[in-house]
Amino acid sequence: MEDMSQxxxxxxxDNIPMVRFMNVTKRYGKLTVLxxxxxxxxxxxxxxxxxxxxxxxxxxxxxxxxxxxxNEGVIYVDGKPLTHMEKNGALVPASPKHLRMMRSQxxxxxxxxxxxxxxxxxxxxxxxxxxVLGMSKQEARKRSEDLLDLVGMIEKKDQHPSxxxxxxxxxxxxxxxxxxxxxxxxxxxxxSALDPEVIGxxxxxxxxxxxxxxxxxxxxxxxxxxxxxxxxRICFFFDGSIEEQGAPDALFGNPQRERTQQFLSAxxxxx
Amino acid sequence: xxxxxxxxxxxxxxxxxxxxxxNTLIAAGAGYxxxxxxGLVLALAQRTPYxxxxxxxxxxxxxxxxxxxxxxxxxxxxxxxxxxxxxSPWTSGMIAIGLHYSAYLSEVYRxxxxxxxxxxxxxxxxxxMSPRQAYTRIIIPQAVPPxxxxxxxxxxxxxxxxxxxxxxxxxxxxxxxxxxxxxSYRFLEPYxxxxxxxxxxxxxxxxxxRVFETYVRxxxxxx
Ligand SMILES: Nc1ncnc2c1ncn2[C@@H]1O[C@H](COP(=O)(O)OP(=O)(O)O)[C@@H](O)[C@H]1O
Ligand SMILES: [Mg+2]
Numbered sequence: 107m108e109d110m111s112q113x114x115x116x117x118x119x120d121n122i123p124m125v126r127f128m129n130v131t132k133r134y135g136k137l138t139v140l141x142x143x144x145x146x147x148x149x150x151x152x153x154x155x156x157x158x159x160x161x162x163x164x165x166x167x168x169x170x171x172x173x174x175x176x177n178e179g180v181i182y183v184d185g186k187p188l189t190h191m192e193k194n195g196a197l198v199p200a201s202p203k204h205l206r207m208m209r210s211q212x213x214x215x216x217x218x219x220x221x222x223x224x225x226x227x228x229x230x231x232x233x234x235x236x237x238v239l240g241m242s243k244q245e246a247r248k249r250s251e252d253l254l255d256l257v258g259m260i261e262k263k264d265q266h267p268s269x270x271x272x273x274x275x276x277x278x279x280x281x282x283x284x285x286x287x288x289x290x291x292x293x294x295x296x297x298s299a300l301d302p303e304v305i306g307x308x309x310x311x312x313x314x315x316x317x318x319x320x321x322x323x324x325x326x327x328x329x330x331x332x333x334x335x336x337x338x339r340i341c342f343f344f345d346g347s348i349e350e351q352g353a354p355d356a357l358f359g360n361p362q363r364e365r366t367q368q369f370l371s372a373x374x375x376x377x
Numbered sequence: 378x379x380x381x382x383x384x385x386x387x388x389x390x391x392x393x394x395x396x397x398x399x400n401t402l403i404a405a406g407a408g409y410x411x412x413x414x415x416g417l418v419l420a421l422a423q424r425t426p427y428x429x430x431x432x433x434x435x436x437x438x439x440x441x442x443x444x445x446x447x448x449x450x451x452x453x454x455x456x457x458x459x460x461x462x463x464x465s466p467w468t469s470g471m472i473a474i475g476l477h478y479s480a481y482l483s484e485v486y487r488x489x490x491x492x493x494x495x496x497x498x499x500x501x502x503x504x505x506m507s508p509r510q511a512y513t514r515i516i517i518p519q520a521v522p523p524x525x526x527x528x529x530x531x532x533x534x535x536x537x538x539x540x541x542x543x544x545x546x547x548x549x550x551x552x553x554x555x556x557x558x559x560x561s562y563r564f565l566e567p568y569x570x571x572x573x574x575x576x577x578x579x580x581x582x583x584x585x586x587r588v589f590e591t592y593v594r595x596x597x598x599x600x
Contacts, residue, residue, distance in 0.1 A: 171499075171502065171503055172502065173499055206507070209505045210505050212503075213503060214499075214503040216499065216500070216503075218496055220494075220496040220497060220500035221500070222497070222515055222519075223519065223597075223598065223599055224518050224597040224598055224599055233504065233514065233515075234504035234505070234506070237506060237510050237514060238504060238505050238506055238510070266598035266599075268598070268599070282504070283503065283504075286504060286505065
């Protein structure tokens, strides 16, 4: 058993990060996917995770979305433990109730959109606000229509996902996640399943969010140019830990570690 | 002897058989209603994280599916009273046939539920839905269309199995045909009519189920 007393019950002081991974380890059976990961994301910061396939990038986002449990360490969101909760002055694994309370601060977009196929674009966006937040239909509709407008999908609001292109579906998925008003947004390779000619319509939406909204974002992408443009910080993952991180200009322009250099030149060659 | 078809006799017994048909339809409908609800409970119980519950329900479903319906009907009707559970033929029959088909329907539901991708569950979690909301709003509506064909087959199946209820004295179609036969010593007409009535209901029902399936898919906006 891990000694939980090494972790604070909550984060205190100035400059509490919006997200903190503290000593987080994730294993699947014998395979250690993340090894004692420490990672902070400041409020309003846009952090992009890059790295070779299988290095654990998706796992980081999935743990934060509570789609996976962790084996060691603690994740904090806005200073409060997410993966754990306080009981009699000590941290214990989070109950479903605690997870539901904490999860409301986080939203996620997936590589394969995962829209609800039996609902229209508008209904997809309204579902969370009405069912989970208990909002009136009228209010949820207003909020959803505003967001569909933001992502340029208002004209298609009554279409089912099967009638939309990949890029359009992903924009609806972004609106759906935003409708829950999360503090932290997670994007897992949201352009990887898209045809090259529609990638721009999705990246432009994310660009817009970065410019105009004070969201904290954690993104995994293979679009290096896009990452360089919009990120405050880049983390290069290798084999389940952060090999190198820094400002986009520094990391892309002058990588210090050999593995980073190799990865970046391999990506450049691939186009 | 009775190798000649008698039309006057046919017309004479038809009203009685049609009346019994109503009982057959009620038996099939009531049994199916039980099976639809109980089947869902059995399917969902096998998806809970409670290992012991999952195991017991799984074994129960296997047990029901590997023993004959007629045995289950006899069991409920004749063995029940020995444990102080005395029920009318109708009640016993509905319990037995409903239970039997709930096991089959639970398998159909399981297939439907498993056909909904993991990504849908993840989207539900990302929207912070409770498991109950996820099931009722997202997962079950998508599990229904792929399950409809199987559900339809078992609706026709339960209808065709209702004659077995005659063995414990439920006054459905078969029971009535038997009664007519032993009263008049003529079996050709009543049994033929029973066959025709079953055919006349089963065939359109199968067609209707296919149309209904298409309708539901369209209604849900699925392809
Ligand atoms: N459910 C799982 N069971 C077993 N291994 C898994 C599972 N999910 C991911 N992995 C493994 O964890 C490692 C990291 O996966 P992932 O985070 O998806 O990598 P990335 O997104 O960087 O490509 C990979 O080796 C992958 O095979
Ligand atoms: Mg990945």
